[in-house]
Amino acid sequence: MAMVDDPRPPLPDWVTDAYTALETDITENAADSSQSGMPAISRGQAVDVLCADEDLALEPDDAEYALTRLLNRGYFYAVDDELRVTIPSEK
Known part of the structure; x- marks a missing residue:
């Protein structure tokens, strides 16, 4: 999502x-969930997802920083x- x-x-x-x-985690869990x-x-949970992702290999502080940047950018x-x-995204 480029501005x-x-x-x-x-x-x-x-x-x-x-x-x-x-985004993948949110959309996959929404598809699996019966909740409206x-x-x-x-x-x-977002911090946990980011820290558990082996490709990212983030520490909790790094995950928090990424979330803050993503929130600030919309x-x-x-x-x-x-x-x-x-x-x-349309999937």
């Missing part, structure tokens, strides 16, 4: 890789303790 008119430098690859991992509502993940938005994908 075309964004004058800021692009996010580092590892942060966008974290976004991809979380908006697909979401708690911030704590990749996710927060509702209470939940993170939601701003523009879900």
Whole structure:
């Protein structure tokens, strides 16, 4: 999800890789879940997902940093303790 008119430098690859991992986890769990509502993940679960991903190999502080950057750039938005994908990919 590139912000075309964004004058800021692009996010580092590892942060966008974290976004991809979380978006995949959120959408897969939403498809597997019978719960209605908006697909979401708690911030704590998001940190756990990122730290458990062997390809990313993030420490908790790095995962928190990535989440903060993604929230600040609008990749996710927060509702209470939940993170939601701003523009879900079409799968």
